[in-house]
Amino acid sequence: MASHSIAVLLCVTILAASVSASVSATNRKVGIYELKRDDISANFTNWGATIISLLLPDRHGKLADVVLGYDSVKDYMNDTSYVGSIVGRVANRIGDAQFKLNGTLYKLVANEEKNMLHGMWQNRFSNVVWKVKRHHNKGPSPYIIFTYRSFDGEQGFPVDLLVTVTYSLIGDKQLSVSMKAIALNKPTPVSLAQHIYWNIGGHNSGDILSNEILIFGSHFTPVDSYHIPTGEIASVKGTPYDFLKPHAVGRKIHMLDHGYDINYALDGDSGVKLMPAALVYDKKSGRVLQLWTNAPGMQFYTSNFLKDVKGKGGFVYQPHAALCLETQGFPDAVNHPKFPSTIVSPGKPYSHQMLFKFSTKSPSA
């Protein structure tokens, strides 16, 4: 069933003519869509509402593609690392692949030991064709809007859900990502994540261990051996998770099993206002990335399980080739009443904003 539908989509892709400007709302072909503003440009595909490239200048103005990806859209259909895509309905792990909502027990399909990670293969948001609602690559804030209607029972979750993801290039070298969802007639858990693999030195520049990072999270959610939160919200003080003062990603990574794969409880009040979540600096290129969000949590993942993945231009990605800054609700929040709620109800739509601000710094600064 799954492989059959993938085969059909592959044909659709091959038939899809090259890159188009905008397609009609009903058109479900898979294409590549560009946004360009000043010296920044980004390409997207409606397969998984994925960002496939982002060209950014270094301190000398030299452009590099700073996100990992594949050469063709076809390769994204085979991807198992969620490279550049939108993850949902519920990103991250759900313990025992089940949860209770208003007295009903919902059983999901376990896909990582006994738990669910990032939704199941079929119909997970990174693995479906999104509708291109609008593509406008002109003016001061070029943007693209992807929509997806997730049906009641999809992946085991209740209720039809209308999902909208908008990417736009705005202001002075900024990428905005807006994720919205409306539950049609009943509550359901929603926690989307944008799964870009960042290497601001260039996607093919090697590992990110020398990148300096600052994470605006003085607490994290410790996990058990299955990566399921214990429910505790612990201080980062005295742990390798403390990035309150910027330092190299690799400095204490050897203290962890495979690398970083942990949720931070971001400081400040989540909700409507954007707050700083992380700042990454690559000394060699001078590129700086700042991430702002209104989400309560951020999974920091150092691509521990990328191995021999054939990426763009034939470059092969290995562990720590990139870092992921996945702002989201807390993992397994559906089973932890003390975590910020990830339940979305008809009168209370989901709205998750990310703002990436790019700049450069001279070596002495």
Ligand SMILES: *[C@@H]1O[C@H](CO)[C@@H](O)[C@H](O)[C@H]1NC(C)=O
């Ligand atoms: C983005 O897409 C445009 C249009 O297809 C293409 O000309 C350009 O080379 C692509 N950019 C990257 C970095 O792949």
Ligand SMILES: *[C@@H]1O[C@H](CO)[C@@H](O)[C@H](O)[C@H]1NC(C)=O
């Ligand atoms: C998809 O993955 C399978 C198994 O790893 C591989 O044999 C196949 O060639 C891949 N297809 C594409 C289009 O990359």
Ligand SMILES: *[C@@H]1O[C@H](CO)[C@@H](O)[C@H](O)[C@H]1NC(C)=O
């Ligand atoms: C919870 O379940 C009850 C009984 O089935 C129902 O009447 C009520 O509308 C439900 N509440 C929500 C928020 O779905």
